[in-house]
Amino acid sequence: MTKTLRPAVLTLGVAVVVLPLLVVLFGTFKTLPQLFDSPLSPPSSPTLDNYRQAVDEGGLGTAFVNSAVVTAGAVLLTLVVASLAAFFCARVPGRAGWIVFGVLVAGLAVPAQAAIVPQYVLFDRLGLTDSLLGLILVDTTMTLPTAVFILGGFLRSIPEELYEAAELDGAGPLRAFRSIALPLTRPALATTAIFLFVMDWNDLLYPLLFVRSQDQRTLPLALLNFQGEFLTRYPLLFAGVVIASAPVVVVYVLLQKHFVSGLTAGAVRG
Amino acid sequence: MSSTRSGRSGRRARALWFFPVPALALYLFFFAYPTLQAFQYALTDWDGYSATYHNVGLHNLTRLATADDTFRNAAENNLKLTVVVVLAQTALALGLALYLVRTTRASTLLRAVFFLPTVLSSVSVAFVWRFVYDPDGGLLNSALRAVGLGGWQSVYLGNPNTAVFWLALTQVWFHAGQMMVVFIAGLQAIPRELYEAAELDGAGRWSRFRYVTWPLVAPATGIVLAYTTVQSFKAFDLVLGLGGNPPGPALDILSTRVYTTFSNNQFGYAAAQSLVFMALIALLTWVQRRAIRRATA
Numbered sequence: 001m002t003k004t005l006r007p008a009v010l011t012l013g014v015a016v017v018v019l020p021l022l023v024v025l026f027g028t029f030k031t032l033p034q035l036f037d038s039p040l041s042p043p044s045s046p047t048l049d050n051y052r053q054a055v056d057e058g059g060l061g062t063a064f065v066n067s068a069v070v071t072a073g074a075v076l077l078t079l080v081v082a083s084l085a086a087f088f089c090a091r092v093p094g095r096a097g098w099i100v101f102g103v104l105v106a107g108l109a110v111p112a113q114a115a116i117v118p119q120y121v122l123f124d125r126l127g128l129t130d131s132l133l134g135l136i137l138v139d140t141t142m143t144l145p146t147a148v149f150i151l152g153g154f155l156r157s158i159p160e161e162l163y164e165a166a167e168l169d170g171a172g173p174l175r176a177f178r179s180i181a182l183p184l185t186r187p188a189l190a191t192t193a194i195f196l197f198v199m200d201w202n203d204l205l206y207p208l209l210f211v212r213s214q215d216q217r218t219l220p221l222a223l224l225n226f227q228g229e230f231l232t233r234y235p236l237l238f239a240g241v242v243i244a245s246a247p248v249v250v251v252y253v254l255l256q257k258h259f260v261s262g263l264t265a266g267a268v269r270g
Numbered sequence: 271m272s273s274t275r276s277g278r279s280g281r282r283a284r285a286l287w288f289f290p291v292p293a294l295a296l297y298l299f300f301f302a303y304p305t306l307q308a309f310q311y312a313l314t315d316w317d318g319y320s321a322t323y324h325n326v327g328l329h330n331l332t333r334l335a336t337a338d339d340t341f342r343n344a345a346e347n348n349l350k351l352t353v354v355v356v357l358a359q360t361a362l363a364l365g366l367a368l369y370l371v372r373t374t375r376a377s378t379l380l381r382a383v384f385f386l387p388t389v390l391s392s393v394s395v396a397f398v399w400r401f402v403y404d405p406d407g408g409l410l411n412s413a414l415r416a417v418g419l420g421g422w423q424s425v426y427l428g429n430p431n432t433a434v435f436w437l438a439l440t441q442v443w444f445h446a447g448q449m450m451v452v453f454i455a456g457l458q459a460i461p462r463e464l465y466e467a468a469e470l471d472g473a474g475r476w477s478r479f480r481y482v483t484w485p486l487v488a489p490a491t492g493i494v495l496a497y498t499t500v501q502s503f504k505a506f507d508l509v510l511g512l513g514g515n516p517p518g519p520a521l522d523i524l525s526t527r528v529y530t531t532f533s534n535n536q537f538g539y540a541a542a543q544s545l546v547f548m549a550l551i552a553l554l555t556w557v558q559r560r561a562i563r564r565a566t567a
Contacts, residue, residue: 006369013366014383016443020398021386023409027401036407085293088286100290104297109555110305111504113525114548117311117532117541118304121318141300144293173286202391204507208515208529223393224510227400234401241394252389256382263388264451 027238035235050239058229058236060243062215063222067244069132070218071200074139078196079189081140082147083155087177089148090155091163101152107145112205120209129210135218138210139200146199147192154188155181187258194255194262201248219244311541318537330542341543343519344527345550347434351523352502352554354438359498360491362446367453368483381454384447392444396511399440403427403512427512430520437512437521441505449494456490457483492562496555503551524550 019040027035028050029043055061089101119138120129128134158181166176182189207221217225223240230236252259312330316323334341366384370377387395402409403426411423426436460483468478506525513521516530524547532540 009365010369010380014380017383017387017447020402020409023401024398036412039409039412081293081296085290088289091286100294103302104290104293107297107301109552110301111500111525111548111551113504113506113528114544115301115305115308116528116544117537118307119300120532121537122300122304122307137296137300141296144297144301148293173283173289177289198389202393202507204391204393204510205529208510209532220391220393220507223391223397224515227397227511227514232404234404237397237400241390241397245390245394248389248391249386252386259389260381260385260451263385263448264455 024238024241027235028242030235032233032235050235051243053236054226054239054243058226058240059214059217059222060219060240063217063219064243066132066215066217067201067219070135070139071197073132073136074143074200075193075196077136078140078143078147079193082144082192083151083182083185083189084177086148086151086155087173087181089152090158090181091173091176101148104148105145105152108149112142116205116209123210130212130216131210132216134210135206138206139203142203142206143196143199147196150192150195151185151188154185158184190255190258191262194251194258197251198248198259198263308541308545311538312545313542314538316538318535323538326538330539331546333539334542334546340519340522341524341527344522344524347521348503348523350434351438351441351505352499354435355441355502356495356498358438359442359446359449360494362442363449363494364453364487364491366446366450367457370450371454371457381447381451384450386447387444388448390444392505392507393511395440395444396508399443399512403436427521430518433513433520437505437509438502440512441502441508444508445498445501449498452494452497453487453490456487456493460486488562492559495558495562499554499558500551503547 023039026042027039029046029048030050031047034044085100085104089097089104091097092100123129123134123138126134128137162180162184163176166180171179202220203218204220204224207218208224211217211221223244226237226240313325313327314323315326315329370381370384405411405423405425405428408426410426414420414422424432427433464482464486465478468482473481503523503525505523506529509517509521509523509526513526516522516533517526522530524543528540528543528547531543
């Protein structure tokens, strides 16, 4: 009984995950009537019009560049400041290290929506709304607690003796950080980077709050606006979905292991 | 700090104290400070642009608790969403994990497939499911007609009584794979010998699950429950993608309600709502932790 149940359940599960995504992918190359007529079949006369319109009318080209800038900036900035802070927490003996760690990690318990009103006012006064720099800063702040949490755990596991040896050779903290901590935490940095990449690339809340002008939109925000403009022009919506998802899915296929551990480490932090 | 170190390296070690400064500066200025300010805003009637505002004391809180049907509606929707998602997603994730815990070629591939939706953006997932749920010619209704179950067709998100459950289904599709991975890690930590011993004692499939797997996978279950709860409060992007901005009353949840209040320039009131929202999540997490501790003690 269970011998036949298992493959049946798993096949059904795969179908439920894969079929809608396949319909979306195929649909990007179809016209709306073609999509409604036979959603599951591969496109019979493939067209690239939907992609063209998504970029031209939907502004996804600009949004793609903006997303790339914000994501790259926020991931790099977060990795630098979080690894420095985590190094401090791991290297400073006694209470100070734990206090800094506790303060930074406390942010995990606070949902982003708790602070949106004052955050908006603050960024607005600094002229940082409607700017990619503002998004980089706010994304960094949003992901900092998780990054410190993951990196802190790894940095603590580096044996003290390695640092002592380096200190005897006259290495200061910056050299110990660069030549001991960073090389040894490379796997953790990769894991964290992937977590940050997905969070920043997919973030909608802050662009929605901060961005007003069309040319500062990131992908999730531009995509959300499709819904009002193109309501049920599904092939166009689907082209938007594929453009917005392609980078993450490509990286997922290439670096699957890091991906799973990155997103799981992000989840298991609690 | 370190009395054992020599003067020279002590001076050097002082450089270490600059390491956390950038992180702390960003975090305190852009996050901790605004979070604390939310408490101050919550006591005012500020609209976001006027130069002046009044201190209204706890008026925002009493309004929220007694006179705001939209907030109560959002809280009810959120509660339904959370209960359904937590139960369905946890059960499904554990089931998949039990099926795929042994590492073979096939199970590694299947894990990757089930995890895939997690990497997509919420707006993308919402658009996929808009088509699945489209009443005219959408994927679900077409499929039902094709297999002769046309009578089961539905308007899905268009029915205000059930919309939130269809939202829950989408959320489960979105994140069950991620929680499956957490369960697999938990299951793999259970020593093989325990199962062998149980088998020697004549324990059947169910007893082995009940007396070995279930208690020993409890830490993973705790993580999954806590994370899934918080996640269902953060379904913000998914709701805006599925239900529009602002979403209609049938799909409005607490996070979208806070955002809508904010968009309507009721800054003081939105701050009060966001604090209640935060407190509710904290309360739920606390209750859950206690329940898990008691259940596994």
